[in-house]
Amino acid sequence: MxxxxxxxxxxxxxxxxxxxxxxxxxxxxxxxxxxxxxxxxxxxxxxxxxxxxxxxxxxxxxxxxxxxxxxxxxxxxxxxxxxxxxxxxxxxxxxxxxxxxxxxxxxxxxxxxxxxxxxxxxxxxxxxxxxxxxxxxxxxxxxxxxxxxxxxxxxxxxxxxxxxxxxxxxxxxxxxxxxxxxxxxxxxxxxxxxxxxxxxxxxxxxxVDFPLFSQTRLLAQQHPPTRPTVGYLGTADDRLDIDIVAHCVRTMPDVTFQFIGEIKEPAITARLGQYPNVVFTPPQQPALLPPLLAQLTATMIPFVCNAHTKTIYPLKINEYLAGGLPVVSTPFSNLSDFEGVVPMVATPEAFAAALRHALTDNDPARVQVRIDMARANxxxxxxxxxxxxxxxx
The missing domain is CATH 3.40.50.11010 (Rossmann fold)
Incomplete structure (x- = not known):
């Protein structure tokens, strides 16, 4: 070197x-x-x-x-x-x-x-x-x-x-x-x-800042989520596939959908804010994120598939995994590194089905695979x- x-x-x-x-x-x-x-x-x-x-x-x-x-x-x-x-x-x-x-x-x-x-x-x-x-x-x-x-x-x-x-x-x-x-x-x-x-x-x-985000798992064990919650961490803008998210929110009324971060696309709050099972949480300092993530049951990256998102390797994917959280994503980019760990689904119906499965995907061995993958990244x-x-x- x-x-x-x-x-x-x-x-x-x-x-x-x-x-x-x-x-x-x-x-x-x-x-x-x-x-x-x-x-x-x-x-x-x-x-x-x-x-x-x-x-x-x-x-x-x-x-x-x-x-x-x-x-x-x-x-x-x-x-x-x-x-x-x-x-x-x-x-x-x-x-x-x-x-x-x-x-x-x-x-x-x-x-x-x-x-x-x-x-x-x-x-x-x-x-x-x-x-x-x-x-x-x-x-x-x-x-x-x-x-x-x-x-x-x-x-x-x-x-x-x-x-x-x-x-x-x-x-x-x-x-x-x-x-x-x-x-x-x-x-x-x-x-x-x-x-x-x-x-x-x-x-x-x-x-990923593994020492920080790995705290999520311990916090979740100490204070488990009180109801099924799917989370999205980070800026929500025109990369978000609102149609997919709206379908999931509408067809999964027993599940809370929490957005943690800045909302830059007005259509997101306009379309999703009308549902009682959608929660918007403002941006937080990094040190405050693990306690919020610990109250999630599953996470999502519902990006649209276009020329812009094709070039993205999202920070949030490893931040989710470091806490042992299940992740569901659209196939917006080449994320083959996560094959077998993160399902990539393209349609609203398939995304909702994958989220429903993720909410119960808490086998200790599967959790450890996610954590180990994030540690390597x-x-x-x-x-x-x-x-x-x-x-x-």
Whole structure:
């Protein structure tokens, strides 16, 4: 494995939040064997204004005004630490047409690079490996500006489908992939697609915070669910097959269907909220999820089957399994790793039948198979797979 002095991760995801984030989990694991600096979300002047007025949550107003230290230390894994840096305020440019966007991008990238070089000097990061988390626009603008020893593009979604990134990200991604040393995707479908542009493309699938989610099983044994409940964890948006879920809810009135997370598709609450056996629970901090999952009897991933979902390897599948919970899914993606453990069914009738069976699928041996599968897919193991790619740069 090639030895890098340090790792700097630049992306478009905040370190903190109400859900598990692949890039954050990965950096925590890599910090056990590497010095890691995480560049937090690049908030714009608009974000700062809205945060100062109390109209937008999660904006680090004090740090952006210079009233708090922009460089902090967060817990990694096994006693390690991750340096997290809040960048200076950026110009809001994503909504602009290509010509203006590209000119102002140099301003944003220049501010970011200058501030980042100061932080690198403070921390003694000399020739870092840059891991770009799904932000090819900024990645392209930063190439060669950080004395980097190598650059990896970490691609965990199809950028041309993302509403926020598809216009400029779609323009920048192909050229950026040609310029980086390697691309790492989170699904085989993504790997196949990106390998057409960058032959040095590898697949490292999403993992699970196994120590956290394995607590679900113990909590369920201590306080078993009081009634049959099917759960869905995570953001509910246009990926959800509402027809399948509505059929299950309607034909299984004795079962509670609980959605834990943000509802981004209004049709979900409009169609499902009318049923008394549907419960919506707002997003929760990761540490609060095991007690909620412990009150579930079975879980589901009822995604539609289309070009977008084909590229997804869902975080939630291993989070469910780590707690020993039965999972029923649609065949939206290549999830052959879970064959024999997670039934993949496509029609509303078949999905309801599979859920009905899952509600009683609590044989101890079956439970242990699920837990063992999730343990093998832990973020600790995924970090090791990532490091194998390091050795090939």
């Amino acid at each position: 090639q030895k890098f002095d340090s790792i700097i991760c630049v992306g478009q995801t905040t370190w903190e939040g109400d859900f598990q984030k692949a890039v954050v989990q990965l950096m925590r694991e890599l910090s056990v064997r590497h010095r890691v600096l995480y560049v937090d979300y690049q908030h714009t002047a608009k974000d700062l204004l809205m945060g100062a007025l109390g109209r937008q949550k999660g904006v680090p107003v004090k740090a952006m005004f210079g009233l708090a230290n922009a460089l902090t230390t967060k817990d990694g894994k096994d006693g390690s630490a991750v340096h997290v840096w809040q960048p200076p305020t950026m110009l809001p440019i994503n909504f602009l047409p290509a010509g203006i966007h590209d000119r102002l991008l140099t301003v944003n990238a220049g501010r970011l690079a200058r501030g980042l070089r100061r932080v690198m000097q403070q921390l003694g990061f000399e020739k870092p490996l840059i891991i770009n988390g799904m932000h090819p626009v900024l990645g392209m603008a930063l190439l060669g500006k950080l004395n980097e020893a190598g650059t990896i593009y970490y691609c965990f979604d199809e950028i041309t489908i993302s509403p926020w990134m598809r216009e400029h990200g779609g323009r920048y991604e192909p050229n950026y992939m040609r310029r980086v040393d390697a691309v790492i995707t989170t699904s085989e479908a993504l790997r196949e697609a990106k390998a057409q542009v960058q032959p040095r493309t590898f697949c490292v699938k999403n993992g 832990s973020w600790a193991h995924r970090a090791e797979e990532f490091e194998v790619v390091f050795g090939q740069l």
